Amino acid sequence: MHIKEHPILAFKRGRRVEFFFDGKKMWGYEGEPIAAALHANGVRVLRRSIKLNRPRGFYCAIGNCSSCLMKVNGEPNVRVCVERLEEGMVVGTQMAKGDLSRAKANPISSSGGGSGIRKTDIAVIGGGPAGLSAAISANQMGAKVTLLDRNSRIGGQLIKQTHMFFGSEKQYAFIRGIDIADILADKLDKEMTDVMLNATVLGYYREDGVLGVEENNRFTKIKPERIIVATGASEKVLAFPNNDLPGIYGAGAAQTLMNEHGVVPGNNVLMVGAGNIGLIVSYQLMQAGINVKAIIEAASKIGGYWVHASKVRRLGVPIYTSYTVKKADGRESLERVTIWQLDKNWQPLKGTEIDLNVDVMCIAVGLSPLAELLWQAGCQMKYIPELGGHTPLRGEDMQTTVKGIYVAGDVAGVEEASSAMVEGSLAGLCAAKSLGYDNGRFKELREEAINELMNLRSGPVSEGMRKGLEQLI
Amino acid sequence: MKKSGEVVIIGGGISGLSTAYNLARLGCKDVVLLEKESLYSGATGRCGAGVRQQFGLEINCRLAKGACEILENLNELLDYERDIELKQGGYLWLLTTDEEVKLYKKNVQLQNNLGIESRLITVEEALEIVPYLNPEGIKACTFHQKDGHVNPFQVSQAYAEAAKRLGVEINTFTEVTDIKVKNNHIVEVITDKGKIATNKVLNAAGAFAKHIGEMAGVKLPLKPERHQILATEPVEPLLGPMVISTDLACLQEPQGSFIMSYSDPDEPEGVNISSSWRFMEEMAKRVCTVLPILSNIKVVRQWAGNYTMTPDAAPILGSLPGVEGFYFAAGFSGHGFMLGPMTGVLMAEHILGKETTISIDKLDIGRFERGELMREPAVS
Numbered sequence: 085m086h087i088k089e090h091p092i093l094a095f096k097r098g099r100r101v102e103f104f105f106d107g108k109k110m111w112g113y114e115g116e117p118i119a120a121a122l123h124a125n126g127v128r129v130l131r132r133s134i135k136l137n138r139p140r141g142f143y144c145a146i147g148n149c150s151s152c153l154m155k156v157n158g159e160p161n162v163r164v165c166v167e168r169l170e171e172g173m174v175v176g177t178q179m180a181k182g183d184l185s186r187a188k189a190n191p192i193s194s195s196g197g198g199s200g201i202r203k204t205d206i207a208v209i210g211g212g213p214a215g216l217s218a219a220i221s222a223n224q225m226g227a228k229v230t231l232l233d234r235n236s237r238i239g240g241q242l243i244k245q246t247h248m249f250f251g252s253e254k255q256y257a258f259i260r261g262i263d264i265a266d267i268l269a270d271k272l273d274k275e276m277t278d279v280m281l282n283a284t285v286l287g288y289y290r291e292d293g294v295l296g297v298e299e300n301n302r303f304t305k306i307k308p309e310r311i312i313v314a315t316g317a318s319e320k321v322l323a324f325p326n327n328d329l330p331g332i333y334g335a336g337a338a339q340t341l342m343n344e345h346g347v348v349p350g351n352n353v354l355m356v357g358a359g360n361i362g363l364i365v366s367y368q369l370m371q372a373g374i375n376v377k378a379i380i381e382a383a384s385k386i387g388g389y390w391v392h393a394s395k396v397r398r399l400g401v402p403i404y405t406s407y408t409v410k411k412a413d414g415r416e417s418l419e420r421v422t423i424w425q426l427d428k429n430w431q432p433l434k435g436t437e438i439d440l441n442v443d444v445m446c447i448a449v450g451l452s453p454l455a456e457l458l459w460q461a462g463c464q465m466k467y468i469p470e471l472g473g474h475t476p477l478r479g480e481d482m483q484t485t486v487k488g489i490y491v492a493g494d495v496a497g498v499e500e501a502s503s504a505m506v507e508g509s510l511a512g513l514c515a516a517k518s519l520g521y522d523n524g525r526f527k528e529l530r531e532e533a534i535n536e537l538m539n540l541r542s543g544p545v546s547e548g549m550r551k552g553l554e555q556l557i
Numbered sequence: 558m559k560k561s562g563e564v565v566i567i568g569g570g571i572s573g574l575s576t577a578y579n580l581a582r583l584g585c586k587d588v589v590l591l592e593k594e595s596l597y598s599g600a601t602g603r604c605g606a607g608v609r610q611q612f613g614l615e616i617n618c619r620l621a622k623g624a625c626e627i628l629e630n631l632n633e634l635l636d637y638e639r640d641i642e643l644k645q646g647g648y649l650w651l652l653t654t655d656e657e658v659k660l661y662k663k664n665v666q667l668q669n670n671l672g673i674e675s676r677l678i679t680v681e682e683a684l685e686i687v688p689y690l691n692p693e694g695i696k697a698c699t700f701h702q703k704d705g706h707v708n709p710f711q712v713s714q715a716y717a718e719a720a721k722r723l724g725v726e727i728n729t730f731t732e733v734t735d736i737k738v739k740n741n742h743i744v745e746v747i748t749d750k751g752k753i754a755t756n757k758v759l760n761a762a763g764a765f766a767k768h769i770g771e772m773a774g775v776k777l778p779l780k781p782e783r784h785q786i787l788a789t790e791p792v793e794p795l796l797g798p799m800v801i802s803t804d805l806a807c808l809q810e811p812q813g814s815f816i817m818s819y820s821d822p823d824e825p826e827g828v829n830i831s832s833s834w835r836f837m838e839e840m841a842k843r844v845c846t847v848l849p850i851l852s853n854i855k856v857v858r859q860w861a862g863n864y865t866m867t868p869d870a871a872p873i874l875g876s877l878p879g880v881e882g883f884y885f886a887a888g889f890s891g892h893g894f895m896l897g898p899m900t901g902v903l904m905a906e907h908i909l910g911k912e913t914t915i916s917i918d919k920l921d922i923g924r925f926e927r928g929e930l931m932r933e934p935a936v937s
Contacts, residue, residue, distance in 0.1 A: 134791075159853055161790050181813045184792040187853040287859070291831045303841070305834055 086113075086124050087346045087372055092246045092260070095346035101171035118164035118175055119145065119152055120345035128330040128417045130154050130164060131178040139416050141330025145337035146241070147234065148318040148454070151328075154178045158186040165337075168236065199304055204230040204278070206515050207295055207308035209285050209457065212240020213501045214493025215314035216268040217508030218515075222312075223273040225516035225523055230306060231277050232297065234284040239265030240316060241336065242501060244343040246371070247364050250389075254536060255502040262343075264501075288461045293488070310488050310515040313458060314508060317451035317472060317494035322356060325411040331418030335365040335448035342372045350444035354421050355379040357448030358403055360500075363392035365446060370399055377440050380407040380423055382430070382449075410437060412445065421445055453495045461486050470552035471497030477556050480534065481514035482507060490515050497556065499541075499549060506536045558728050561754040562589035564908060565746045567733050567769055568761035569594075570601035571709070571894050572886040574716040575901025576759055576908075578635070581723035583905055588725045589753055591746070593732035597713040599763045601894050603830070603862025605786055605816050607799050607808060608895040609648045609704035610673045613664040613934035614871060617892070618671045619915050620899045627898035628707055636722075637715035641708055644811045647798035648704035649686055651847070652697050657803075661699050664935055668701070675701035686797060689850045704799065706808055709894050716901070733762075736772040736883075743773065743882035757908060759884045764828045764863035766887035773880055777873070778925050779888050780866045783829040785836040786818040787859040795850065805843045807851075815854060817844050832859045864891040871931035872896065874903060875921040884908055885922065890933070 087095070098114030105127060112121025119130065119142050129139040130152050142152035147166040156162040157174050160182025164175070206222050208215045211233035219229045237243070245261025256264045272279070283299040288311070295306045319334030321327065331350065333341075335357065338349040353374055355366045358381035366376045379396065384406050386393050397403065410422040410432065425436035452473040458465065463484040465474045475497045476484045483490050492511040493504035510533040517526050541550050563585055566573045569592025577590045592598075608628060610621040627634065631641055652658045661677065668675045676699065683698040684690055721727060728750065736758060737745035746753045762769045764781035791813025799808035807817040817840055837859055845852045867873060867888035877883045886904050889896060899915070906913045924930060 160792055161855065181791045181793050184795055184850060184853060187850075286856075287832070287834075289832060289834050291833060294834055296834045296837060303834075303838060 085348045087342060087348055090346070091371055093262075093343060093346070097346065101169065103169060103171070103173040103175060105175045106177055112169045114171060115168050116345050117145075118154070118156065118167050118169050118173070120341060120347045121169045122164070122175070123341060123349075124347045129177065130330070132180065133328070134180055138328060139330055140328060141417065142333070143321065143337060144319055144334050145340040153182065155182060158188060160184055160187070166235070199302070201294060201305045201307045202230070204228055204306060204308045205519055205521075206230070206310045206312060206512070207232065207306055208312045208314060208512075209295075210240065210314035210316055210493070210495075211235070211238035211279070212314060212316050212493060212504070213242055213264070213268065214316075214504040214508035214511075215240070215312070216272065217505040218312045218314055218492050218512035219277050220268065220271050220273070221509040221512035221529070222516040222521075223276040225513060225526065226521035227276075227516035227519055229277040230280060230308065231272075232280045232283045232285055234282065236281050238269055238279065238281070242268075244336070244339045245501070246343050246368055249502060252536070252539065255505055255540070261501065285457060288457050290460075290462065309519055310490065312490045312492060312508075312511045312515055313495055314491070314493045314504075314511075315454040315457065315495045317453050317498050319447065320450045320452055322409060322447050322449050324409045326414070327412060329412050329414050329418045330416070331414065331443055332412060332445045332447065335361050335446040338444065338446045339365050339368060342374075343368060348372060348374060350442075351375060352377050352442040353444045353446060354423075354440050354442045355446045355448060356409060357381060357450075358386045358388060358393065358405070359448060359450070360388035360392060362446070362448035363388040363396055365448060366396050366401060367392065367399075370396070370401075376401045377442055379403045380409070381405045382408045382426060408432065409445070418443055418445060451494060451498045453498060455495055458484065458489070458491070458495070461489055463489060466555060468497065468552040468555055470548040471499075471556075475552070475556060480557060482511035483514065488518075497549070497552060503537060503540045506533050506540065509533050510537070558731065558748075558751055559589050559726055559753060560751070562726070563587035563755070564589070564757040564759065565753055565755045566590040566759045566761060567746070568592065568599075568763055568766075569596040569717075569727065569729060570599050570761065570763050571597065571713050571716070571897030572763075572889075572900045572904070573759065573761035574713055574720060575897050576761060576886065576904040577725045577727070577901075578716045578720040578723070579901040579905030580908065581720055581725050583909055583911070585905075585909060586724040588720075589755075590720070590725060590727045591731045591733055591748060592727070592729045595729050596717055596727070597710060600862045600864070601709050601713055601763075601897070603786070603860060604709055604894045605806060605808070605818055606706050606709055606810065606894075607648070607704070607806065608707050609701070609799070611648055611650060611664065611668060611675050611699060611701050611704060611935060613660070613667065614931055615667060615671065616915070616919060616931065617871060617896075617933055618668055618673060620896045621892075622671065622673055623899040623902070623915060624896050625703060627902070628712070631712065631715060631898070635715045635719040637718065639711055639715075641711040641715065642811045643705065643707045645703050645705040646796075646808075647686070647700055647702045649683060649798040649800050650699040651683075651695050651800065651802035652699070653694050653802065655696065658697050660934060665699055673701060674703070675699055687800060689795060689848050690800065691847055691849055700798070706799070706810055712898070733769060733772070736769070738773050738880055741879060741881055743880060757882045757884065759886060759904060759908065761886045763887070763893065764865050766865060766885070770885075773883055775877055775880060775883065777885070777887065777922070778868050780826045781828045781863045782824050782826060782866055783861050784818060784820060784824070784864050784891070785832060785840075785859065785861045786816060787837065787840055787856050789815040789851075789854045790857050792854065796848070800847060802847070805840070805847065807844055807848065814857075815851065819843060828863055830861045830863065832861055865893075866890045868925060869930035870933040872900075872920055873922050874900065874917040875907065877922060
């Protein structure tokens with residue numbers, strides 16, 4: 085079902101078009117992801133697992149997890165959470181591995197790549213809050229930037245954040261994430277930044293520093309003088325029996341579905357995790373008119389800000405602390421979840437089981453950095469649980485152990501959009517400066533950014549983060 | 558780590574592991590294997606996973622046939638339960654010039670005489686085997702059904718587990734830094750983890766075999782050379798055999814992924830495992846010409862490994878007359894994995910002073926000085 089009315093959002097939708105799913109005629113909006121159109125039509129099972137034929141739906145909804153592969157116009161293994169709907173599309177449940185024999189030969193790629201190598205001062209990979217801020221500040225210093233994003237629009241995950249930000253005015257406090265995305269996009273110097281959309285950076289070739297990029301099904305190359313990796317993070321999964329049932333989504337995925345695409349994720353939701361994401365998404369689900377049955381949290385106390393927790397409690401949503409998921413059940417998609425209590429040693433207690441009839445379970449147990457490019461480049465990485473997993477070592481200027489490669493945002497350790505923006509600015513400034521660009525304000529702006537980061541990380545909630553960061557710099 | 562060993566094997570790839578197992582099987586249990594990284598992390602784990610018997614040199618045909626017979630029974634022989642993914646879908650060799658057709662006709666004759674049932678086939682017959690083949694420019698093909706694919710990780714792991722069960726000590730992340738020779742006899746191997754007294758050392762160090770040879774004062778005519786490769790997403794079975802020519806090699810693994818590579822004649826000598834975008838572009842162009850249906854498939858990974866070339870593209874198996882106790886299994890010129898199961902049998906027999914199942918006399922290192930080169934014509 086598509087959301088018809090929303091207290092904050094007005095959905096800009098394409099025209100209504102017809103498409104086909106497993107031979108059945110359906111309607112959707114042109115340009116919305118195929119998975120969103122299917123979900124609105126009540127279809128949650130997108131494929132069958134290769135070996136055991138289990139039903140599978142999407143998990144991340146932003147092109148990371150590959151749980152949503154379907155057959156589209158004869159082509160197998162299409163990520164329908166990001167592939168856009170077109171009129172007359174023929175979409176099919178993918179059984180097993182997908183069949184290439186019915187796909188049309190692609191005349192473009194058979195002629196080979198062979199295009200030239202584009203040169204640029206700084207390549208910024210990822211157009212979220214960190215990447216946009218990096219491009220803006222590098223431009224200010226005088227450096228030319230190529231900003232690459234694999235999506236068809238910039239803004240990253242800001243685009244689904246309907247809540248107002250905290251922090252200082254500089255990080256756009258009291259402005260909603262969705263609006264910050266627009267503000268940052270406006271600030272981009274269009275003369276100085278070449279924005280490449282639908283462009284996935286596939287690899288960093290160490291022998292000549294070239295980036296291999298898939299742009300609209302073509303292989304292209306970019307040779308930057310500096311690289312700022314701002315690829316963000318992906319949602320973690322949780323291990324329990326039947327955790328692959330359709331209807332079990334990352335909390336961010338549910339947020340993407342309802343806030344970006346205007347599709348109702350389901351009727352009754354269990355939220356797993358009472359950190360900020362779990363609390364905020366629970367509230368947003370209720371704003372979209374969806375019933376949140378409960379929030380559970382394995383730790384003995386709520387991890388997110390009290391202001392967010394109070395909002396959902398006031399609306400009558402119970403928060404069970406020291407509870408985790410025992411198992412999920414359902415025939416083709418989620419129907420029921422059994423939760424149980426944990427003792428002080430995080431061991432489940434028999435007899436404390438509670439069954440909840442829900443059709444959606446949102447998993448908000450943290451994010452891990454999308455650091456593949458950093459591994460490829462040979463950056464030194466360190467495992468820091470407080471920052472989400474393997475995280476790159478770097479200097480105060482955000483440069484990794486590989487000269488010329490900088491990081492910013494969640495890929496540099498999972499924090500928040502506010503710190504991502506400041507890290508992005510800092511990386512953009514320093515990368516530009518290392519190429520000799522300076523508008524005369526480098527020193528001042530660099531100091532400012534470093535101080536802002538310190539302020540942002542000064543609260544008691546950030547203690548673990550601070551400890552983690554100490555190990556990196 | 559042991560302080561001494563009857564035989565010390567340098568290299569944890571297929572050659573070292575299968576020799577270790579065969580030594581233990583033949584009763585020599587005091588074997589120490591040294592690997593500077595993780596097991597089969599070099600050329601074995603980086604190879605294209607193809608196995609074939611279509612060679613142009615009698616000794617290579619014999620080695621390959623022996624290796625294939627072992628692989629067909631590997632689970633039983635090594636008491637290994639997991640699937641080694643042996644898929645005998647054949648090798649379809651595409652011949653594009655009259656000279657090639659002439660040469661491969663001769664090769665097929667040789668192979669048939671040795672009991673390898675390869676055959677020269679027409680383009681029409683080839684299209685029955687691979688309907689997606691672009692026949693343009695192809696004059697004829699050779700085909701041998703028993704060639705195909707096997708998983709290098711599973712095969713190597715099977716040998717490693719079997720060797721360990723028989724008492725072989727395997728040390729990973731242990732780098733050999735020197736080899737001590739006294740009065741023309743091997744006496745000791747020095748590693749970064751300690752010393753091992755021994756009188757017998759097998760150099761099965763792949764691309765690093767030349768370097769290991771130098772430690773004992775031996776110059777080996779080996780040239781490591783990078784070969785690049787890529788893998789695609791898995792799809793339902795489309796391609797039975799490995800399609801191979803002077804331009805490329807491409808097979809579909811049993812799990813569905815396509816693996817493909819080509820040899821670059823301009824590749825400089827040296828150990829190198831980095832990937833290039835040139836390879837990605839050129840490979841895509843070549844494979845889409847031969848198998849146009851693959852223009853729709855997505856590449857998921859590219860990597861590189863090293864061939865260790867000899868002047869005649871045939872391996873060096875045997876011992877060194879000048880240094881007593883120094884043995885070689887090196888210079889496989891791109892076929893170390895597929896010949897590996899047989900290499901192990903022969904080297905174990907040779908090290909223990911037994912008569913080898915197949916004579917390896919002609920593969921000794923002395924052939925280069927004597928000028929008796931083997932010249933394998935069917936190397937791609």
